[in-house]
Structures are given as C-alpha cells and as structure tokens.
Amino acid sequence: MCGLVGIFDSSGERQIDRALLRRMNDRVAHRGPDGAGEHFGPGLGLGHRRLAIIDVGGGRQPLYNEDGSVVVVFNGEIYNYRDIIPELEAAGHVFHTHSDTEVIVHAWEEWGERSVEHFRGMFAFALWDETRQTLFIARDRLGKKPLYYALLPDGTLVFGSELKSVMVHPGVSTALDPWAVDEFFAYGYVPDPRSIYRAVRKLPPAHWLLWRRGAAMELRSYWDLRFDGEPVTDLNEAKAELVERLNAATRLRLVSDVPLGAFLSGGVDSSAVVALMAGMSSSAVKTFSISFGDRAYDESAYAQRMAERYSTDHHARAVTPDESDPLSNLAARYDEPFGDSSAMPTYRVCQLARERVTVALSGDGGDELFGGYRRYALHHMTEQVRRTVPTGLRHSLFGMLGRVYPKADWAPRFLRAKTTFQELGMESADAYFQGVSVLNNTMRRRLFSDAFRRDLQGYCASHVVRSAMAAADTDDDLAKIQYADIKTWLPGGILVKVDRASMATSLEVRSPLLDHELAEWSMRLAPSLKLKGREGKLVLKRAVEPYVDRDLLYRPKRGFSMPLLRWLRGPWRGRLDTMTGDDGSLAATGLFNMSNVRLLVDQHLSGQSDHSAALWLLLMFEAFLVNAAKGEATFHRQATV
Incomplete structure (x- = not known):
C-alpha cells in the first residue's frame, strides 16, 4: 500500500517544478x-511513497521495464501476480524483482490498456510509456484504491492518491462544487x-485514463458487473461454491512479506474471514476489535467469543469521546467532508492493528454482495406493492397517507409508517434514495439558504442513485x-472510510469479500438466496454456519457506529454551540439557513428530537471548512455538471 502523485504536461514543452512535485x-x-521516489522527464513528474509489503528489498518505486522506457508508480496489490509472471516470461519479458509492481510494466508492454483486465487485486497506478508518449492511469474494479485528478486550463494534468496532494498545486482552483x-x-x-472541489475529479472505479501526446485525453470503463450469467438457484450448491470462492479469495490475500492480522467486529463478515484465516494459518491469527462502553453499540463480546473459538491473539481497545479534537483530525484525514461517524472507530482499530501488523484483512463487502442491509428487505417488500397497485392509485393513496400520517422517528424502522407510505408513493429509484439518504430532499431544503438552493439550479442529489440504478442491466x-x-x-x-483511516496509520487493509470474481458470481445468485423475509445474506450465513456460532450469525444486525446522540448532548455539545455562531465557518459560507441550524441544535440538546445524523454532517462540514481554509477554499455560485 502506497501513495502516488504526478504532474503531466500534455504539450511536453514545460518543465516540471521538482520542488512542487516533492x-x-x-x-x-x-x-x-518506508521510502520515497521520483521520476522526471520532459513535461512529466511522478512521485511515490512506499509501504513495503511484497519484495520489501527489491520493490522500490518508481519501477521501470528492462530498457527504462516504461515507468510506473503504483498503490495497491496485484494478488495474482505470481500467475501472470510465467505468461509474461514466456512472451520474452525479463523480471528483475519479485514484486507485483513489475508485473504492471510488462503487462502494459504486452497488452496495453487491456493489461488491467488481467489484474486481480486493488490498485491505482500511473504509467508513462516514453516510446508511445502515453500516460496511462487506472483504478481497480471496485474502487478500493483512490485516485484524484485535475485538468488545468493550460493542459496540465495533476493527480494523486489523496485530494490533499492535488490541492498542493497552486493551479488547482479551490472553488467548491455546489x-x-x-x-x-x-x-x-x-x-x-x-469531489468537493469543482476543479478536481475522482477517477471512477473500473476506469482508465489515457493521454497520448498530440491526441485527446480518453476516459473509459473496462469492467462492469453483469447479470447475464447462468442463475444460481440451488442453496446447497451455492453454499459449497461460496465457501470454495471465499477460501480462494482469502488465501490470495494472505500473501505478504510482513506481519498480517484481521479486524474482528463480531459481525458475520469479519467472523467468517477470521475463521477461514485461522484454518489456513500455522500460528494464531492476530485479531483486533473496538468497544464503546455502550451496550447498544458494543459488539466486543461477540468478537471475544470468536477470538476464543479460534484461539486468536486478540487485542481490543475502547473508544471514548475524549479525543482532544476528533473533528479536526477526521477532516485532515479525509480532505473532503465525510459524514460516516464510524470513521473515528475505524481509525482507532487501524491504529491498534498497526501496533502489531502491517496488513489486516477485513469483512467489508458482505452486505453489498449478499443483500445484508435492512433497507434491502424493506425495498424488496415495497417493490412488490408497486408491482401490484396501479401507478395512479399508488401515487394518490400513498402520497396522501405519507403527508397526513404522524412522524415517528423514535419507532423502529418497520413501524415508521409515514416513511413507508412516502416511499410507496414514489417511483423505485426515488424511494430508494429516500431510504439511503441521511437528509432527504425536504430536510436539505430546510437546511440550505434560499440563495444556495437557487445556485443548485434544480439539481438534486437523487440523480446519483437514479443513474446508478438505470445503469444496472437487470429487471431484478x-x-x-x-x-x-x-x-x-x-x-x-x-x-474511502477504510482507506483513509488505514493509510493514516500506514496500515494496508485487504477485503476478501470484495474479490471481483466473487462479486461477479454473487450477481448470479437468485434473490431467494440473499433474502428470506427480513433476513439478509441467507446464502452467506448458511455457508459459514460450520465456522461461526449460530446465535452470532442470526442475531439482529448492528452497524459499526458511535453513540452520537449521547455524545452530542454531552462531551461534544460545546462544538454545537460554536458551530451555530454568527461569526462561524458555516454562517460565513452563505450556504445555510442558520435559524434552522440553530433550531436543530436546540431540539437535539433539549431532548425533543434526535438530530444526531444532521448535526454530525454539519459538524464535519464545518471541520472541513476550517481545515480547507488553510488552502483558501472558496464557494463560487455556479453549478457545473
């Protein structure tokens, strides 16, 4: 795991500022x-920071091919590199290291832009081919590794692993994107x-960017999830194949020349990964977990049970709200405003793991691939109603009920009839957006100022979900x-949460459940193998029953989050008072209706309502503004696509 940066002049005529790249x-x-390296050429500068994992002594970067005409800087791991090397050697390529990085330069020579299709892993890399005068930048299929870039008006491309590195360049505008x-x-x-800045974009997952001098820049997708394979419908067959695939994906991610362990939250996914690791390891697996001292959020007892069952070398640590300045620290790590409150405990568990290992396996991906989120079952049930009730009647009946039914945020989700009625009155994509949004359209309208709503020019964030659902080539x-x-x-x-938290502690995190071949296979599973009533991840739970205690598998799902309600009314309430001041960062932007912001704070602190989610977003946005002020971030009132 590493970091990379680059400056590319498309004309090739301007010299690169070496001090700026450094x-x-x-x-x-x-x-x-573990090391730093640079490469400079006409109109090109590449930089690299290395966390040594594989071929610790020989995998330094930038790394070159035999004659030095191809150079690469790389962040990530190519897990199947040992399988690719013989094929490339048979084609005449000569290897001088034992690192997965060298596979990239020879794969490019052999297959060009199709080289990424051969890689099984997590990666973002930038490669320069002097002979072809071509810059090639690529990101892994599921987006485990980040890549930001900015195209400047003079034809210069600036890029880096994190937004903070791109924003060092004085030519990158700091205007925020409404x-x-x-x-x-x-x-x-x-x-x-x-990205939060209009001038900076993220290279999307499964995309590459190619820029050959003298030609136009190209941005293309090289992979997508497909739904046209033979459906998997038999539960017993699916269970057996899933265990086989999970074992293969886990074994690939155990390749390391440095100490390795695993996160153990006590949930289904991390428990399954630890169980499989234990079966492949000759020594005790090092495991790490976090507790909160609040029973409603604490799963450490379940983690401890799994640790005892597999005799792991287990380490746990409590997270408390007494960190000196948690919001500023989070803002500095994430660069953009980031509102997932579990970022703080994720950082803490990475910090704990890094004390003993350099690589940790995680259970990320199980919910997305196998239907584990509660919202999946709820959406599936409302879709059945949409299919049976005529559109006109559904809009009028459920729309009316959604307006008049009393709001019951205090109740469990399945009893919040108002929300259900509102979603039934919407089309599928808009209803799902309502379910996944932290603040729905009505709440954001109240939060934003009149001037900012005009600046949005009719744009609505629901476009993101609608576009993604429309792109899925399936009717399911x-x-x-x-x-x-x-x-x-x-x-x-x-x-993003895991990458920034782990990299802040120089820890590499690998996710067996996010193996792209496993993801492809999971899309062939029949819905009945994922959902059974309100129970998600059916086939995954059935498959790992021999490895994980049954009561742990089938207990109610909990998210990995903090007790925000209590902490915002207690240790952190002072931050809320500061945030609402007329001379504060939020008020200075002109983005917000500060009267409504103060009303949210008052209702929360008085116990009248739980506005934890909204207030946390506001606090994180304020922290971002304070952090970005060092770079003089500005807000320009003109939205752009």
Whole structure:
C-alpha cells in the first residue's frame, strides 16, 4: 500500500517544478513511510511513497521495464501476480524483482490498456510509456484504491492518491462544487466522480485514463458487473461454491512479506474471514476489535467469543469521546467532508492493528454482495406493492397517507409508517434514495439558504442513485439496488472510510469479500438466496454456519457506529454551540439557513428530537471548512455538471 502523485504536461514543452512535485509527494508520506521516489522527464513528474509489503528489498518505486522506457508508480496489490509472471516470461519479458509492481510494466508492454483486465487485486497506478508518449492511469474494479485528478486550463494534468496532494498545486482552483455539497448532505459523502472541489475529479472505479501526446485525453470503463450469467438457484450448491470462492479469495490475500492480522467486529463478515484465516494459518491469527462502553453499540463480546473459538491473539481497545479534537483530525484525514461517524472507530482499530501488523484483512463487502442491509428487505417488500397497485392509485393513496400520517422517528424502522407510505408513493429509484439518504430532499431544503438552493439550479442529489440504478442491466429490484450501492456507497463511503483511516496509520487493509470474481458470481445468485423475509445474506450465513456460532450469525444486525446522540448532548455539545455562531465557518459560507441550524441544535440538546445524523454532517462540514481554509477554499455560485 502506497501513495502516488504526478504532474503531466500534455504539450511536453514545460518543465516540471521538482520542488512542487516533492511537496505533493510529502503530503501523502503517511501512506508510505518506508521510502520515497521520483521520476522526471520532459513535461512529466511522478512521485511515490512506499509501504513495503511484497519484495520489501527489491520493490522500490518508481519501477521501470528492462530498457527504462516504461515507468510506473503504483498503490495497491496485484494478488495474482505470481500467475501472470510465467505468461509474461514466456512472451520474452525479463523480471528483475519479485514484486507485483513489475508485473504492471510488462503487462502494459504486452497488452496495453487491456493489461488491467488481467489484474486481480486493488490498485491505482500511473504509467508513462516514453516510446508511445502515453500516460496511462487506472483504478481497480471496485474502487478500493483512490485516485484524484485535475485538468488545468493550460493542459496540465495533476493527480494523486489523496485530494490533499492535488490541492498542493497552486493551479488547482479551490472553488467548491455546489452539487457536491448537496450530495454530501444527502449521502454523507461525495460520490464518484465528483469531489468537493469543482476543479478536481475522482477517477471512477473500473476506469482508465489515457493521454497520448498530440491526441485527446480518453476516459473509459473496462469492467462492469453483469447479470447475464447462468442463475444460481440451488442453496446447497451455492453454499459449497461460496465457501470454495471465499477460501480462494482469502488465501490470495494472505500473501505478504510482513506481519498480517484481521479486524474482528463480531459481525458475520469479519467472523467468517477470521475463521477461514485461522484454518489456513500455522500460528494464531492476530485479531483486533473496538468497544464503546455502550451496550447498544458494543459488539466486543461477540468478537471475544470468536477470538476464543479460534484461539486468536486478540487485542481490543475502547473508544471514548475524549479525543482532544476528533473533528479536526477526521477532516485532515479525509480532505473532503465525510459524514460516516464510524470513521473515528475505524481509525482507532487501524491504529491498534498497526501496533502489531502491517496488513489486516477485513469483512467489508458482505452486505453489498449478499443483500445484508435492512433497507434491502424493506425495498424488496415495497417493490412488490408497486408491482401490484396501479401507478395512479399508488401515487394518490400513498402520497396522501405519507403527508397526513404522524412522524415517528423514535419507532423502529418497520413501524415508521409515514416513511413507508412516502416511499410507496414514489417511483423505485426515488424511494430508494429516500431510504439511503441521511437528509432527504425536504430536510436539505430546510437546511440550505434560499440563495444556495437557487445556485443548485434544480439539481438534486437523487440523480446519483437514479443513474446508478438505470445503469444496472437487470429487471431484478434487489440486484438493481445492490448494483447502485456497489457503484456509489461502497467506493464513496465504505472504502474511502477504510482507506483513509488505514493509510493514516500506514496500515494496508485487504477485503476478501470484495474479490471481483466473487462479486461477479454473487450477481448470479437468485434473490431467494440473499433474502428470506427480513433476513439478509441467507446464502452467506448458511455457508459459514460450520465456522461461526449460530446465535452470532442470526442475531439482529448492528452497524459499526458511535453513540452520537449521547455524545452530542454531552462531551461534544460545546462544538454545537460554536458551530451555530454568527461569526462561524458555516454562517460565513452563505450556504445555510442558520435559524434552522440553530433550531436543530436546540431540539437535539433539549431532548425533543434526535438530530444526531444532521448535526454530525454539519459538524464535519464545518471541520472541513476550517481545515480547507488553510488552502483558501472558496464557494463560487455556479453549478457545473
């Protein structure tokens, strides 16, 4: 795991500022504490920070082919590199290291832009081919590794593993993107390919960017999830194949020349990964978990049970709200506003793991691939109603009920009839957006100022989900929303959270459940193998029953989050008072209706309502503004696509 940066002049006529590239590279030093390297050529500068995992002594970067005409800087792991090397050697390529990085340069020589189709792993890399005068940048299929880029008006391309490295370049505008602001308050993150800055984009997962001097820049997708394979309908067959595939994906991710362990939350996915690791390891697996001291959020007892069952070398740590300045620290790690409150405990578990290992396996991906989120079952049930009730009647009847039914945020989700009625009165994509949004359209309208709503020019963040669902080549309602989550929530939320938290501690995290071949296979599973009534992940749970205690598998699902309601009314309430001041960062932007912001705070602190989610987003946005002020971020009132 590493960090990379680059500056590319498409004309090839301008010299690269070496000091500037080094400053960019230094901004991602936490991603690679084991070494730094640079490559300069006419109109080109590449920088790299290395976290040594494979071929510790010989895998230094930038790395070159035999004659030095191809150079690469790489972040990630190519797990199947040992399988690719013999094929490339048979074609005449000569290897000088034992690293997976060298596979990339020879694969490019052999297969060009199709080289990425041969890689099984997580990666973002930038490659320069001097002979072809071509820059090639690529990102892995599911978006585990990040890549930001900015195209400047003079034809210069600036790119890096994190936004902070790109923003070092003085030519990159700091104007905020209004549509990204709306998306953040809808989803709690800024979905790909947008960033919080209008001038900066994220290279989407499964895409490459190619720029040959003298030609136009190309941006293309090289992979997508397909739904046209032979359906898997038999539960017993699916269970057996899933265990086989999970074992293969886990074994691939155990290749390492440095100490390796695993996160153990006590949930289904991490427990399954630890169980499989234990069966493949000759020594005790090192496992790590976090507790909160609040029974409603604490799963450490379940993690402890799994640790005892498999005799792991287990380490646990409590998270408390007494960190000196948690919001500022989070803002500095994530660069963009990031509203998932579990980012803080995720950082803590990464910090704990890094004390003993350099690589940790996680259970990320199980919910998206196998239908584990509660919202999947709810959406599936409402879709059945949509199919049976005529559209006109559904809109009028459920729309009316949604307006008049009393709001009951205090009740369990399945008893919140108002929300259900509202969603039944909508079309499928809009209803799913209502279900996944942190702040729905009505709440955001109240939060934003009149001037900012005009600046949005009619744009609505629901466009992100609608576009993703429309792109899913299937009529199955469950598969559509899984696809949407895999394209939006997974790379923009889950994987960003883990990447920034782990890289802040120089820890590499690998996710066996996010193996792309396993993901492809999971899309062939019949809906009945994922959902059974309100129970999700049916086939995954059945498959791992021999490895994980039954009561742990089938207990109610909990998210990995913090007790925000209590902490915001207690240790962190002072931050809320500061946030609402007339001279504060939020008020200065002109984006918000500060009277309504103060009303949210008052209702929350008085116990009248639980506005934890909204207030956390506001706090994180304020922290972003304070952090970005060092770079003089500005807000320009003109939305752009």
